[in-house]
Amino acid sequence: MEFKDVVNSRRAVNFFDPDKTVSDDSLREMVELAAKAPSSFNLQPWSLMVLKNSSDKLRLRKLAWDQPRVSEAPIILIVLADRNGWKEGHPFVEKNFKEMVKTGSMKDEQRQWFLDACKNLYGASKEKAQAFALKNTGFFAMALMLAAKSLGIDTHPMDGFDHDGVIKEFNIPENYWIPALIAAGYFPNGKTLLPPKWRKTFEEIVVKF
Numbered sequence: 001m002e003f004k005d006v007v008n009s010r011r012a013v014n015f016f017d018p019d020k021t022v023s024d025d026s027l028r029e030m031v032e033l034a035a036k037a038p039s040s041f042n043l044q045p046w047s048l049m050v051l052k053n054s055s056d057k058l059r060l061r062k063l064a065w066d067q068p069r070v071s072e073a074p075i076i077l078i079v080l081a082d083r084n085g086w087k088e089g090h091p092f093v094e095k096n097f098k099e100m101v102k103t104g105s106m107k108d109e110q111r112q113w114f115l116d117a118c119k120n121l122y123g124a125s126k127e128k129a130q131a132f133a134l135k136n137t138g139f140f141a142m143a144l145m146l147a148a149k150s151l152g153i154d155t156h157p158m159d160g161f162d163h164d165g166v167i168k169e170f171n172i173p174e175n176y177w178i179p180a181l182i183a184a185g186y187f188p189n190g191k192t193l194l195p196p197k198w199r200k201t202f203e204e205i206v207v208k209f
């Protein structure tokens with residue numbers, strides 16, 4: 001599928017065919033494509049919980065405004081943004097530094113500079129750490145929905161859920177924030193999509209101050 005067609009045909013769909021599952025191979029491919037999303041210092045502070053079985057999806061639906069697609073979609077992704085994903089000692093911060101040294105974009109002696117830069121940018125306050133986690137994971141989530149569409153899989157991102165309730169119900173460690181839930185699956189035959197939503201124009205988007 002052409003990139004333009006992927007962008008133009010992606011919709012937050014309201015219905016999913018409950019009998020059509022997303023294969024493990026497709027899920028893997030869509031996640032691996034989305035993993036190409038950019039992130040600050042390549043820290044990639046995102047993770048996903050994948051809910052497939054009905055009882056888990058119903059547990060989540062109770063905490064997600066009873067939105068039917070939460071249990072009807074074959075897969076629900078709980079998108080997780082790691083607020084600690086910039087800290088010294090964090091496994092992916094350490095892995096990232098090693099990889100940067102391996103590929104020549106950092107030298108061993110720059111380690112302290114790198115750790116200080118992360119701390120100054122993201123560790124100065126709770127808000128900074130939250131912004132770090134959410135902005136990077138937002139790019140990942142968008143890439144995930146476009147990757148899904150390119151494979152013929154429809155999605156629906158959702159904010160309508162009890163954040164702290166979901167954290168508690170699914171034993172999610174407190175370093176994570178959930179920017180969205182994403183339902184994924186296939187739009188069913190016999191249903192019609194709602195008309196496309198309005199979008200801001202170029203002139204409305206580009207501003208001067």
Ligand SMILES: Cc1cc2nc3c(=O)[nH]c(=O)nc-3n(C[C@H](O)[C@H](O)[C@H](O)COP(=O)(O)O)c2cc1C
Pocket residue numbers: 010011012013157158159160161179180197
């Ligand atoms: C972060 C985020 C949260 C959203 N939360 C919900 C939600 O809880 N329920 C819902 O019906 N739609 C939700 N949406 C879908 C939007 O309403 C939808 O993307 C928007 O109206 C544009 O429609 P389109 O994606 O089909 O172009 C959410 C979208 C985003 C990006």
